[in-house]
Amino acid sequence: MQYLGLLFSLLILFTNVWGVMLATGLVWRSRWLALAVGPWLWATLVYGVECYHGLGRLQWLGLCTTAISVGLIISSQTAWEPARLGPRGRAVVQAWRLEFAPGRIWGCGAVFLAMFFYALAWRLPAPNIDGSSEKLADFAYICSYFSGKTIPVPDAWLSPYLSAHYYSFQHYAAALVGLWRFIRGSQAVTW
Numbered sequence: 001m002q003y004l005g006l007l008f009s010l011l012i013l014f015t016n017v018w019g020v021m022l023a024t025g026l027v028w029r030s031r032w033l034a035l036a037v038g039p040w041l042w043a044t045l046v047y048g049v050e051c052y053h054g055l056g057r058l059q060w061l062g063l064c065t066t067a068i069s070v071g072l073i074i075s076s077q078t079a080w081e082p083a084r085l086g087p088r089g090r091a092v093v094q095a096w097r098l099e100f101a102p103g104r105i106w107g108c109g110a111v112f113l114a115m116f117f118y119a120l121a122w123r124l125p126a127p128n129i130d131g132s133s134e135k136l137a138d139f140a141y142i143c144s145y146f147s148g149k150t151i152p153v154p155d156a157w158l159s160p161y162l163s164a165h166y167y168s169f170q171h172y173a174a175a176l177v178g179l180w181r182f183i184r185g186s187q188a189v190t191w
Contacts, residue, residue, distance in 0.1 A: 015073070016065055019066075019070070019072045020038040020039055021038045022072040024041060025038075025096060030099070031100055039173075043169075047151070047169070055148045081094075138171060140157035143156040143175075144156040145168075145171060145172045146175045
């Protein structure tokens, strides 16, 4: 059952990465650039919002982003064009669909999947967090950002102090994926 949950989580993650690529591709017409820059750009935008307002508990974010991603994937593969777009808007949508057609994405998607599964295969045999390296400190950074409070967040390791480290954007992105995917109600689901 654990592997089924992991498979489901990976399927949702890939669906959302594809949706992020398509959303970023509306601005940049390069599928390679959209796949490389998309996750970083959207995490940076959410980071900017959280610096001023905080995000709180994101109980709705996973469902909404997955629905938007599925909608973008479907709209990238259909020929339907709303009449209200006008001729310039239709040309933009047609160019977007041509650039991000599934047959043209296989090259950059294969590179992304190869890198992702290499990292997963490297980490999956020993997923435990032990005290032999910086894994505990990294996990503390992720737990600090997991609260969803306004940045700088309270430090989980050195509690009442604030976590004001300039190098922890990857930890923020990991916590954002955790908030986006695994929060149900007020409990965190761990697998």
